[in-house]
Amino acid sequence: MASDEADQAGKSGKDESRDRELNERLRRLDERLGSIKSGEAAEAAKARKQEGDPSAIGKAMRLSSEFVGGIVAGGLLGWVVDRFAGTSPWGLIIFLMLGFAAGVRNLLRASNMLGKTPDKQE
Numbered sequence: 001m002a003s004d005e006a007d008q009a010g011k012s013g014k015d016e017s018r019d020r021e022l023n024e025r026l027r028r029l030d031e032r033l034g035s036i037k038s039g040e041a042a043e044a045a046k047a048r049k050q051e052g053d054p055s056a057i058g059k060a061m062r063l064s065s066e067f068v069g070g071i072v073a074g075g076l077l078g079w080v081v082d083r084f085a086g087t088s089p090w091g092l093i094i095f096l097m098l099g100f101a102a103g104v105r106n107l108l109r110a111s112n113m114l115g116k117t118p119d120k121q122e
């Protein structure tokens with residue numbers, strides 16, 4: 001009987017040390033998993049930020065087409081004027097400049113920068 005009690009005490013001491021060791025390993029594993037999860041969350045947030053706003057691409061395409069459209073229209077109009085009036089290359093030059101100015105104006109108008117005044121700071 002005494003040996004059974006000694007065996008029980010020895011087993012319970014081993015069980016307690018094994019439990020403490022397992023608890024310590026579990027705690028370290030939880031810490032590592034927590035750091036990995038937070039790192040993954042940070043990477044996911046960074047990836048979302050780098051993707052950007054899809055509507056920004058649409059705005060950029062619209063603004064560039066407004067600008068290029070003005071220049072192309074001016075160039076075509078100048079070529080037509082030169083062709084029928086015989087004023088080669090002056091019609092093309094003048095209308096290309098007017099097309100450029102119209103393209104810049106359309107660009108500013110489309111981006112809502114035309115007609116806005118800076119806020120006065122007091």
